[in-house]
Amino acid sequence: MKGHFKNILCILSDTHKQDEVVAQAIHIARRHQAKLTIQLKLEALPPNANMVMQSFAYLETHSSIESNAKAWLNEHIQNWAKEYPVTGEVTIGENFIDVIKYIIRNDVDLVIKLSDADIVERFFGSNDMQLLRKCPCPVWVVHRGESKQYDSIVAALDLNYHYPTHEISVRKKLNLDILRYAARIALMEFAQLHIVHVYDVVPESILRGGFISVDEDALQNDLEGIYAEREDELNRLLNELDKELDEGSLDYLKPEKHLVHGYPRREIAATAKAVGARAVVMGTVARLGVPGFIMGGTAEETLHQLHCAVVGIKPEGFISPITIDEE
Structure with missing residues (x-):
């Protein structure tokens, strides 16, 4: 595993x-x-x-x-x-x-x-x-x-799969990998495991700039739908993890789920700080399959706001741009 x-x-x-x-x-x-x-x-x-x-x-x-x-x-x-x-x-x-x-x-x-x-x-x-x-x-x-010793471990997940089809399976595997590493560390450190996902409907900068008008009832319905979608996916991932861990391990961990509505570039770090994170496990690669994009803005900004240890994970199939034969 x-x-x-x-x-x-x-x-x-x-x-x-x-x-x-x-x-x-x-x-x-x-x-x-x-x-x-x-x-x-x-x-x-x-x-x-x-x-x-x-x-x-x-x-x-x-x-x-x-x-x-x-x-x-x-x-x-x-x-x-x-x-x-x-x-x-x-x-x-x-x-x-x-x-x-x-x-x-x-x-x-x-x-x-x-x-x-x-x-x-x-x-x-x-x-x-x-x-x-x-x-x-x-x-x-x-x-x-x-x-x-770390007593609080955060797994930061991106459960938004509204991307091109070829990216979705890789993103799902990356989320499961992040959970695997975070769970291992939490078990190793006898720590509390927190799972953080931040979601929004309309980017905050667009709303704040007044560039579109938003029906509040429709917005609330959308938020509720997104919350349910992300909660279902998180539960699916936890079920997958439970199958891989030793019997009773997930029950022992009792991971706390934090599905937060807000601006991801701010709220991931803010939530990690609020739960007293001593280490954050997160993906450190941007749009998958897009040449030239090694780390995205959300990951980069989050890293610079974290005042704790970070464990950066790459998606399955990631190939470093550095090769052993390059001079």
Whole structure:
């Protein structure tokens, strides 16, 4: 069943206070009895460095960085391995591109990393967003000080299937996958599972701008119809999940359903905050089958409003635009 991890990669982007995210990775790996690799990923020297340094000095500096980084990592691996079997490696290069190539080559099925954000108001750095967009496996991004045991997990679902026919089955599978991962995490953490879906009839910006007139009774009828439609689909998904989980697991989880009328780009994050979410599991791909669309506006805006960990899931069949043979 999806949601069970076998090969986990924990990425460290520097050597500053990394014990927290490693402890979280060990916690997850232990629960899943998964292989765990700690990768210290450092940026390469600036492109113009070889222009101002003689070639031998450039190569010597690069070698020195790598050697010192390996020494640091090996020292820490010895301590971390006392808690759980773990291997380590150092890579130097373009952050997200090289990481994704490594993930593809080694069949990694979960990436865990500390957010690259460097200011309070921004919760996801540029490399975080690139991984959430383009990494072929789930990406679990935690924020410093937030990687303790999670007691409230949110599965954010898009139950709107009013899309071209070829997209609908993929969207249904993605919703079920999100539920699978969220349920696994909730069971692993002995946490409360919340399921959030936000729906609307007429986009708020159109109503607010007065571009159309709306019959309030008709609008209310439409809202009631949409609510019933989305509730039926959610119940169907939960029935599917119940068949896959161990007997009694869904009854134990007692997931709380939140079908919220409002503007998805605002209300997904607001609802997650209201239920005290410690982690949100969500899809991080936009319109399926539309070239050039890797992450949509709703997902992107939601991510930047969340002040908790995020587990980003891709739909079945997603192929990363990064290939292992690209230079």
